[in-house]
Amino acid sequence: ISYIIILLLSMTSNVIYYQRMEKNTLENIKRSSFAMLEQLQIDMDNKLRQVYELSNNIVFDKKLAILIKGNDYIFSYKDIMEDMMNYPKNEFIYDYYIYFYNTDQVVTATVKFPSQRFYDIMYSYEGVEYSSWQDEVLSKYHFHTYLPSRQLNAYNSEKHRVITFVQSIPINRSDRPLGQLIILIDEEKISGMIDKMHWAAGAYIYIIDKNGETILTSKEAPLLPNEIKKQISLSSSIFDYSMGRDEVTVLCHTSEQNNWKYVMVMPKSIFLAEINRTKTFTLSLSLFCLILGVPWLTNHMGDACRQECDRIQC
Structure with a gap:
């Protein structure tokens, strides 16, 4: 029984380790992604402020x-x-x-x-x-x-x-x-900032004005579905969405200066890539423990049974 407990304990610890890593990795990705969106919004607001100043000077x-x-x-x-x-x-x-x-x-x-x-x-x-x-x-x-x-x-x-x-x-x-x-x-x-973010996060970037019109996107970004536009109009900052066969996570940050929305659409295959690598490592480690532990445990149980049989015969 003690051998079985040790084997199960080692496998359970791997599962707990994976769950904690998954939670921490998800939180880190969310924080870094929101930080990038916020920085993009600040940079764009600064540029648009200069457009407003030129407009006011002329008008x-x-x-x-x-x-x-x-x-x-x-x-x-x-x-x-x-x-x-x-x-x-x-x-x-x-x-x-x-x-x-x-x-x-x-x-x-x-x-x-x-x-x-x-x-x-x-x-x-x-x-x-x-x-x-x-x-x-x-x-x-x-x-x-x-x-x-x-x-x-x-x-x-x-x-x-x-x-x-x-x-x-x-x-x-x-x-x-x-x-x-x-x-x-x-x-x-100005698209250089968006393309750098697209390259760094592996996500599609959209800038949407207060009327819901898409002003600018990253390279090769697909058309943003109306369902996502409706969802972000309800002030949802992060949610999941199915784009055909692709599962994506949507992050949104709104500018207080002009109510423009900065949207990041991350395919889960990329969003969860690091987590999936951790999952593969954890499962491999658990399988390794199982492969080594079961034969070893079986041999020891067999030896114990033979010793008990010999004792009874004596």
């Missing part, structure tokens, strides 16, 4: 406020272009321009074109016609609106993926804006 410019109402006898487009030239432009901002509704003119720091000509020869979106761009961007009221990442055809020769920020002018006129400020954010300058 509240007194010269622009007068000119956009049609009073071109006081200030001219040249005055606005000179001011735009002096505004600081961060490395992740590809370019920005202003649309004047009354004259249908688009102005950058260096050029001025009618809106359709500007769209045709300067900046156009891949697969988007001018009429769609006019309806979606130029004609509607926008307040700190971010459009999802798209490919931009610049000068009919260069291609860039950009996130488009749109702010109507003036900001307090929502019936029919007099103009639009459009800031083009170079996706490549």
Whole structure:
């Protein structure tokens, strides 16, 4: 009986060891993943804050406020272009321009074109016609609106993926804006952070705005199911979900600055990889103890039985 107890004790200790390792590993993975999401959110908030500052500098410019109402006898487009030239432009901002509704003119720091000509020869979106761009961007009221990442055809020769920020002018006129400020954010300058996280965690990363629109994703990320969007809208920070045959764990962190959600979707095959390695080691150790212990225990039990038989015969 003592031999059986020792064998069971060694095997039970392996199981307890595995359970504790599994719990600790899961907690460590959760903490490190949330820390990465929080750092991504902080970095993005800092960059977006610079976009807001540039937007405010332009939108509240007194010269622009007068000119956009049609009073071109006081200030001219040249005055606005000179001011735009002096505004600081961060490395992740590809370019920005202003649309004047009354004259249908688009102005950058260096050029001025009618809106359709500007769209045709300067900046156009891949697969988007001018009429769609006019309806979606130029004609509607926008307040700190971010459009999802798209490919931009610049000068009919260069291609860039950009996130488009749109702010109507003036900001307090929502019936029919007099103009639009459009800031083009170079996706490549900010996607590096997401791709590094994707590589480090082996997970898909999504950035979702307050309206539920996916603004940016990591490379080769599949379309985020609506069920996950609904779940994270309920302020769930971590939960499991089945994507077809794949079991995934979803982590979500929300920015207090703009209510954007930073989502990490981790396949359990990756999320539990270290735990599965520990499980394999634990089971192998238990099996090793069993293989060595059973024959040894059987031999000793046989010897004990023979000794008892000899004693009875004597």
